[in-house]
Amino acid sequence: xxxxxxxxxxxxxxxxxxxxxxxxxGFCLVLCxxxxxxxxxxxxxxxxxILPQYNISMPTADSETVHYHYGPKDLVTILFYIFITIIxxxxxxxxxxxxxxxxxHLSKVKHSKFNESGQLVVFHLTSVIWCFYVVVTEGYLTxxxxxxxxxxxxxxxxxxxxxxxxxxxxxxxxxxxxxFQKVRKEEIPRQLQYxxxxxxxxxxxxxxxxxxxxxxxxxxxxxTEFLFHMARLFYFADENNEKLFSAWAxxxxxxxxxxxxxxxxxxxxxxxxxxNQAFDxxxxxxxxxxxxxxxxxxxxxxxxxxxxxxxHSQLRHWRxxxxxxxxxxxxxxxxxxxxxxxxxxxxxHENGVVKAENGTSPRTKKLKSP
Numbered sequence: 001x002x003x004x005x006x007x008x009x010x011x012x013x014x015x016x017x018x019x020x021x022x023x024x025x026g027f028c029l030v031l032c033x034x035x036x037x038x039x040x041x042x043x044x045x046x047x048x049x050i051l052p053q054y055n056i057s058m059p060t061a062d063s064e065t066v067h068y069h070y071g072p073k074d075l076v077t078i079l080f081y082i083f084i085t086i087i088x089x090x091x092x093x094x095x096x097x098x099x100x101x102x103x104x105h106l107s108k109v110k111h112s113k114f115n116e117s118g119q120l121v122v123f124h125l126t127s128v129i130w131c132f133y134v135v136v137t138e139g140y141l142t143x144x145x146x147x148x149x150x151x152x153x154x155x156x157x158x159x160x161x162x163x164x165x166x167x168x169x170x171x172x173x174x175x176x177x178x179x180f181q182k183v184r185k186e187e188i189p190r191q192l193q194y195x196x197x198x199x200x201x202x203x204x205x206x207x208x209x210x211x212x213x214x215x216x217x218x219x220x221x222x223x224t225e226f227l228f229h230m231a232r233l234f235y236f237a238d239e240n241n242e243k244l245f246s247a248w249a250x251x252x253x254x255x256x257x258x259x260x261x262x263x264x265x266x267x268x269x270x271x272x273x274x275x276n277q278a279f280d281x282x283x284x285x286x287x288x289x290x291x292x293x294x295x296x297x298x299x300x301x302x303x304x305x306x307x308x309x310x311x312h313s314q315l316r317h318w319r320x321x322x323x324x325x326x327x328x329x330x331x332x333x334x335x336x337x338x339x340x341x342x343x344x345x346x347x348x349h350e351n352g353v354v355k356a357e358n359g360t361s362p363r364t365k366k367l368k369s370p
Contacts, residue, residue, distance in 0.1 A: 019179070019180055019182070022086065022090075022176075022180050023086055023087055023089070023090030023091075026083040026084075026086040026087050027083075027087050029083055030080070030083050030084060030087065033046050033049045033050065033080060034046070037050075048073060048076055048077070049076055049077060049079070049080035050077070050080060051077070052068050052074070052077060052158065052161050052162055052165060053068075053071065053073040053074065053077065054068055054069045054070065054071045054073065054074075055067070055068050056068070056069065056155060058155065065157075066158065067155035067156060067157060067158075068155070068156050068157075068158060068161040069154050069155055069156065069284070070156075070161070070206060070207065074165060077165055078165055078168050078169045078172065079169075081165060081166055081169035082169045082172055082173045084169070085166075085169050085170050085173040086173055086176075086177070086180075089119060089173065089177060092118070092119060092122055093115065093118075093119070096118070096122075097114070097115055097118040097119070100114075100118075101114055101115070104236060104237060106236060108184075109184075110236055112183065112184055112187060113187075113232065113236070114232075114233065114236050115181070116187075116191070116229075117229040117230075117232040117233050117236075118229075118233065120225065120226075120229045121226060121229045121230055121233060123170060124222045124223075124225050124226035124229065125226055127167070127218070127222045128219065128222045128223055128226060130163060131163065131215055131218055131219045131222065132219060134159050134160060134163055134215060135215050135216065135219060137159070138157065138159075138160065138212075140212050140215060140216060141216075144265075145270070146212060147212045147213045147216065147262075147266045147270065148213075148266045148267075148270030148271050148274065149270075151209065151271060151274055151276070151285075151287055152209040152283065152284040152285045152286070152287070153209045153210070153211055153212055154209055154283070154284040156211055160211055160215070163215075164202065164205075164206045164211065164214075167198075167202050167218070168199070168202055168203060168206070171195055171198045171199045171202065172199070174191075174195045175195060178191060178192075197302060200298070201214070201217075201298075201299075201302070202214065202218070204295070204298070205217075208286050208291070208295065209284045209285075209286070210266075210267075210295070213262065213263070213266045213267070216262060217259055217262065217263070220255050220258055220259055221255065221259070223251075223255070224248070224251055224252055224255045227244065227247065227248045227251060228248045228252075230244060231244030231245045231247075231248050249310075249314065252310055253307070253310075256303050256306065256307050259299070259303055260299070260300065260303055263295075263296060263299045263300075264296065267292050267295055267296055267299075268292065268296060271287050271292060272292065274287055277289075279291070
């Protein structure tokens, strides 16, 4: 299974070989795990990679439901889905983004940003649809009190746990992709910032048993980010198309307000009124004043940092726009010189000499005196 057409062969396991064949290597590892399902001896180990672990059967009025909690074995499942994400990343890059970028004829800087936004558009769109489906089917939108009631939310439905495992796998896969995609050194710090920010928030919501609140906040954040990267793609296709940026700017501030309001409502007021406020990691209870303050401080600091970056970029954009407008006004219009009428002599020119129409010179010849 080859994702790229290669015109040059590299030494086995060299740096260039790994970079150009990392998706094929990941596919071979995934294929080995899938083959392990066919044999009874290795089936249990293969299921450890593919399916979420730590399932618990809980009786209900009609039947039993299966729920899950987290543990160290989740790292194995996350590792498997990191390779799945690397393969999907290569498929999107090879069969969608590369074909579009060849038609646009972008520069190196714009080409790098185009690939970044293209990958994130696919991921954010998939995550928004998936997250919205989970939130609706679990009833978190219709019952906001469920975000903090019955805390700690140790036992998770299958779709909730699988969603969090895939989210962690995607953002962990983004770290080696910086090396595989040969991202420019100037772009690495910026990308590392938002990758680490997502990892801290998603892992914090998963480990602190705030999965319900985390789903709502991710739904809001991913919707805004999808609009932003979609606007960048339209801008790269046509630099005069900036309407989506205006829509994103309007939605960005509202999203920050909603995220802060939900975080304060669920953590600052909802969990603070719960009776069970003891620190008990074994039972998954982190509902203490110190933990709540740390979580709120992290969320507020992240939103304030994002808002500061947004305001700074908008001010810089407006400053560049007004400077461009002022330079256009200051440049005087060059006056057009009136066209001078050139009096031409009758006849036509031949080798720089004016000739009459009958072939004789138009100048009067002087008569010599006898």
